[in-house]
Amino acid sequence: MSASPAPLRIVIVGGVAAGASAAARARRLDESAAITLIERGPDVSFANCGLPYFIGGEIGDRAALAVQTPASLKQLLNLDVRTSTAVTAIDRAARQVTLQHVTDGATETLAYDKLILAPGAQPLRPPLPGIDDARLFSLRNLGDMDRIKAATTAAAHVTVIGAGFIGLEMAEQFRHAGKDVTLVELQPHVLPLLDPAMTRLMEDELRRHDIELVLGDGIASFADAADGRLACQLASGRTVTTDFAVLALGVRPDTALAAAAGLELGPRGHIKVDTFMRTSDPAIYAAGDAIEVEDFVSGDPCAVPLGGPANRQGRLAADHILRPVEAKPFAGVLGTAIVRVFDVSAGLTGWTEQRLQRAGRDYRAVTVNDNHHAAYYPGAKPLQLKLLWEPVNGRILGAQVTGLAGVDKRLDVLATAIMGGLTIDDLAQLELAYAPPFGSAKDIVNLAGFTAVNTRDGLVTPVDHIPDDPAIQVVDVRPPPLVAAHPLPRADAINIPFGQLRSRAGELDTTRLVVTVCALGKTSYFAARVLAQKGFDVRSLTGGIRAHFDPRTPAKPPAP
Amino acid sequence: MSASPAPLRIVIVGGVAAGASAAARARRLDESAAITLIERGPDVSFANCGLPYFIGGEIGDRAALAVQTPASLKQLLNLDVRTSTAVTAIDRAARQVTLQHVTDGATETLAYDKLILAPGAQPLRPPLPGIDDARLFSLRNLGDMDRIKAATTAAAHVTVIGAGFIGLEMAEQFRHAGKDVTLVELQPHVLPLLDPAMTRLMEDELRRHDIELVLGDGIASFADAADGRLACQLASGRTVTTDFAVLALGVRPDTALAAAAGLELGPRGHIKVDTFMRTSDPAIYAAGDAIEVEDFVSGDPCAVPLGGPANRQGRLAADHILRPVEAKPFAGVLGTAIVRVFDVSAGLTGWTEQRLQRAGRDYRAVTVNDNHHAAYYPGAKPLQLKLLWEPVNGRILGAQVTGLAGVDKRLDVLATAIMGGLTIDDLAQLELAYAPPFGSAKDIVNLAGFTAVNTRDGLVTPVDHIPDDPAIQVVDVRPPPLVAAHPLPRADAINIPFGQLRSRAGELDTTRLVVTVCALGKTSYFAARVLAQKGFDVRSLTGGIRAHFDPRTPAKPPAP
C-alpha cells in the first residue's frame, strides 16, 4: 500500500444500536479511519431490547446485556469510545462538535470529516401533575433497568402505563417476578398499533395470568395515596394505587442537538435523511430512532423506532460514507414488530386496517385461522392471520398475526412478501417448508392467499362483525355442542350444522340476507358457497367468532 | 336459479392429496357438479406425511391420520367416493374410464367431462436379488404403515435404506421406539439433495442418538442371515444383519394408466402438464407426485413429489376446469423441503451448489452462522445458512438451512424471497420481526445478505475448504483455548487471536496467500478485512470450521 492519505475522521454521536453498528461497519471498510464513538451514558452497545427480561429475571446475567464494552470495541474494532460524554453542539461550518464530560462538566472540541448522529429517542413523559414522582419510571437503558429492578424487589403491586410492545413486555415480566400488575391503556385495546380484533387473544392471555387490564382510560395525574403508596389517577376518575409505575407511552426522538445545529427536522422532531441516511448537511448522517425514513408501503415519511432498522441504518450510513458507489439506498420501513407475552405472541408488518382507514386508502381484508403445524401432529397450536391488500393490483399492504406458536415465521414471510411486491395470488402459491412438525401442506399464509383471492374474485363476501339487524339471518353452522358451549352474541341465530346445510337450506328465507358464522371462518365460507349457489345473498364472518369475541373458541367439539 | 344445465361430470383418479384437494375445490366452485373420487386403496385423504410418526409412537391416534373418510367427504363435500376401486383404462375418445373393484375384480365404466389424474407415486424397489423378501418394507399408505408398525414391535434392529427426508424420519422414529437402527446411504452424506457441508450437523445428531450410519455404500442384495434374520448385503461387501429393512430410495410416478392412454409423459415417466395442469388431452388434467412441472428457478421441467405442491396443483386443476378465466398459472416449484431428526432440522429451497455445478450454471455461495434468536436471551440455538445467488443480477438461486431451532422460518423467508425475485441486496434489507425471544436485530437472513453483498463487492473472498498447499498461510483467529479444544485439520495453522491481529500481522508473510479461519466465519471475515487493508492477498473460510468439519464448534470459550 502506498503513502496513505490523512485518515478520515468519523465522529459518531450515540453508542448503542445505530451508532455502534455504524462504527463497526466503518472500521471493517476502513482500517485507517479515526472513528470516535461518543456516548452520554456510562454504557455503549447494550441490548435495550433485553432490559425487561433482566427485570423479570428471565435473563439472569446482567453482563449478557452489555453486548460490547469500550474495551472490547477498542480491541475488536480499534474504536475510540468515549462514554459519559455528551455532544453538546455541532459547528457545521467548522466541522467540529463540542463534547462535555458528564462527570466533571469539562468540554472539548473534536473535528470531523463525517458526523453520524445516532442519538436515539427518549421515553415520553407527559407533563401531568405529579409526573416527577420518584416512583414513576421509564425504561431505556441499563441505569433505568437497575433502578426498576431495585424497586421491584420491594414492591407487591406495579402499574404499567401504556400497553404497547414494551408495556406488555414489562407487564409480563413483573408478573413473572411474582408481582400484582395493573396495565393501563388509553385505547380500548392493548397493542394500539394492531387492529382491535387481533388483540383479543393477547388480552385473554393477560387476564388468564391475572394481570388487571384497564382499557380505554388514560392517566391524568399522580399523587400520594392515603396509605403512602402511589395513586395513579385516571381520566375516568378511577385511581390505581400501586407501589410504583412504569411509563411505556412511546418515545420522542432525541434531536435537540440536531435542531440546534439547524438540521432539517420532520413535523414530530425527527431528523430528515435521504435514502443514504444523509441529513440536510451532506457531511452529517443520521440513523436510528432519531430519524424519519420512507414508509415502504406508501412512500410517506415515517418513523419506526426499532432495533432492526436502527442497526441497518447505522450500517448504511457507514457504507455510504466509505463506499458511496456501492451503497444501496434504504428500502424504507415496514414497521415489522412482534411481542411475546406468556404463551401468546402478536405482531404486524406493513399497514393495519385502522391505519389504512385513517389514511383513506382503499383496501380489502380477510382473517384466517389455522394451526401452526399439521393438526394430526401432536402440539398443534392455534394461529390467526389478518391480511390486507390493495384492490387495484392485489399487492399486500400489511398483515397481523397472533397465536401460540409460529407467529414470527408468518410475519417474516409476509414482511418478505411485501418487500418483494408480492400479491395475494403469489401468497396462494408460496411453497413453504412442510413436514408435520413445522407446517401444513397448505400453510396459513397460503390459506390467507386463497381466502383473499376468493374474496377478490367474488366467491365469498366477508363481513367482519355479526350484524344487529334482525332482518338479516345469522346462520351458525357449527355443531350444536359447540353452539351451546360458545354461544353467539345474537340469540336469534339459526343453527344448521354444515353437514346438514344442503338438505336444510329450505328453512332459510331466500329473500333475506344471510350471514354465515362458525368458529374459524372456514366452515362459514364453505356454507356461504353452498348458499350462494342456492341463490342466497350471503356473507361469511371472516375469522369466525374466534377472531371477534371468543379468541379460544375450538373449531370442533372435544373428542369424547 | 333458472333451469340448470346437465351437471358437469368430474372424475378424479387418486383420492389422497392432489385428488382430494381437487375434489374439495371443485365442490366449492360448483355445487351441482357430479364429482367422483376413485381410489384404489381402502383409504382416502389420509396424511402420508404423518405415517412415520405413528410407527414411532409420536402420533398415538391412528384415526388422526385419516384426515377425511368417504363418509365425511360425502357429508361435507357431497363427493361420490369409491375406495378399493382402481381405474384400469381411459378411453379418451369416448371420455370414459374403466373401473375395477379391487375386492371382486368386477369392472364398470364411468363417463367424464373432465378427468383429473392424481395417481401419485410409488416407492422405488430396485430389482435386486432378494428384493421380494417379506422383511423388506416401503412406506406410502396406511396399510404399509400398519405392516411396518407390526414388524417393529417384534424387532430389535431395523435397517433403513436411503437417508433422504423419509429415510431420516423413519430412522429417527425407529430409534424413538427404542430400536437399534442402521441407516444406509449410497451417497457419502445423508440428505443427498443437500450440499455435503450442510448435512454435518444432521449426521452428528444421528450418531449422538446411536444410529449407525453407513455412508457411501449401496444396497446390493438381500438374503437370509445365518441367524435367520435378514442380511442386507452392501456394494462394499459389508453385510448389515437386521430384523427388517425399510426401503426409502425415493419414488417413481404411478403413470402406467396415463401412458397406456397415450398421454404425453416426460423422460422419467411423469405426466406432462401445462401451467394450468392440463395434460396433452385438454379434457384430462393431472396433479401431484405423478406430474412434471416447471422449476421456478430455471424454468426447466422438473418433478417435486411433495405434499404442498400436490395440494395446490390439485386445487388449481379444479380451478381451471370451473373458472378458467380467473385461474392463475402455476408458478413452478422450488423444491422447498425440511426434515427434523431429534433436535436438528435441515432443509432447502431452490437450487443447491451441487445441482448448480451439475447444470454448469454460474453462481456464488456463502455460508453464515448465527443464533436463532438474540444471544443474550436464554435458549439461543445455533443456526447455519448457505445462500446461493446468480452473479449477473444478485438473484437468489437457493438456500439451505440447518440448526436446532428456527430452520423452518428462515427457509420460508428464503422461499418467499426467491418467489419474489429478491436479490442479495434485498436480503440485507429485510425487516424481519425482532424481539429477543424470536430473532436478532440483524437476523441470520440479513447476515447472509450482508455477506453475499460483501463477497460480490470484493470486500471479502470466501473459500469453502482449508487448502492443503503448505505455501498458503492458514491463520486461525480463534482464542487459543478454542484452538486447543477444537484443532484445525492443518497442524501448521498459525494462531493469532483476532484481538491481536492488527499488532501481530507482521508475523505473516505478505507475499503468500492467507486463509483466515474461525469457528463461524465471522471473525475470519473481520480478520480478512484487516489483512486485506494491510496488503495481504486473503481468503476467509466461509461458514467457519462449524460448517466444514466440526458442526458444534463453539464460537467462544465457555465462560469460566
Ligand SMILES: Cc1cc2nc3c(=O)[nH]c(=O)nc-3n(C[C@H](O)[C@H](O)[C@H](O)COP(=O)(O)OP(=O)(O)OC[C@H]3O[C@@H](n4cnc5c(N)ncnc54)[C@H](O)[C@@H]3O)c2cc1C
Ligand atoms: C425496553 C426496550 C425494549 C425494546 N425492545 C425492542 C424489540 O424487542 N425489538 C426492537 O426492534 N426494538 C426494541 N426496542 C427499540 C430499540 O432498542 C431501539 O430502536 C434502538 O435501540 C434504537 O437505536 P438507536 O441507536 O437509534 O438509539 P439508542 O439505542 O437510544 O441509542 C442512542 C444513544 O445515544 C446517546 N445520546 C443521545 N444524545 C447524545 C448526545 N448528544 N451525546 C452523546 N450521546 C448521546 C444516548 O445516551 C443513547 O445511549 C426496545 C427498546 C427498549 C427501550
Ligand SMILES: Cc1cc2nc3c(=O)[nH]c(=O)nc-3n(C[C@H](O)[C@H](O)[C@H](O)COP(=O)(O)OP(=O)(O)OC[C@H]3O[C@@H](n4cnc5c(N)ncnc54)[C@H](O)[C@@H]3O)c2cc1C
Ligand atoms: C412417509 C411419507 C412421508 C412424507 N412426508 C412428507 C412431508 O413431510 N412433506 C411433504 O411435503 N411431503 C411428504 N410426503 C409426500 C406427500 O405425501 C406426497 O407428495 C403427496 O401425498 C402426493 O400426493 P398425490 O395426491 O400426488 O399422491 P398420493 O398421495 O400418492 O395419492 C395417490 C393415490 O392415487 C391412488 N391411485 C393411483 N393409481 C390409481 C388408479 N389407477 N386408480 C385408483 N387410484 C389410484 C393411489 O392408491 C394413491 O392413494 C411424504 C410421503 C410419504 C409416503
Ligand SMILES: CC(C)(COP(=O)(O)OP(=O)(O)OC[C@H]1O[C@@H](n2cnc3c(N)ncnc32)[C@H](O)[C@@H]1OP(=O)(O)O)[C@@H](O)C(=O)NCCC(=O)NCCS
Ligand atoms: C382433506 C382435504 C380433502 C381437504 O381439502 P380442502 O378442503 O381443500 O382443504 P382444507 O381443509 O385445508 O381447507 C382449505 C379450504 O378452506 C379455506 N379456508 C381455510 N381456512 C379458512 C378460513 N379461516 N377462512 C376462510 N377460508 C378458509 C381455504 O381457502 C380453502 O378453500 P378454497 O380451496 O376454496 O380456497 C385434503 O387437503 C386432503 O386430503 N388432505 C390430506 C392428504 C394430504 O394432503 N396428504 C399430503 C400431506 S400429509
Ligand SMILES: CC(C)(COP(=O)(O)OP(=O)(O)OC[C@H]1O[C@@H](n2cnc3c(N)ncnc32)[C@H](O)[C@@H]1OP(=O)(O)O)[C@@H](O)C(=O)NCCC(=O)NCCS
Ligand atoms: C455490538 C455491535 C456493535 C456489533 O456490530 P456489528 O459488528 O456490525 O454486528 P454483528 O456482531 O452482528 O456482526 C455483523 C457483521 O458480521 C458479519 N457476519 C456475521 N456473521 C457472519 C458469518 N457467519 N460469516 C461472515 N460474516 C458474518 C456481517 O456481515 C456483519 O459485517 P458487515 O456489516 O461488515 O457486513 C452492534 O450490533 C450493537 O451494538 N448491538 C447491540 C445494541 C443493539 O443492537 N440494540 C438494539 C437491539 S437489542
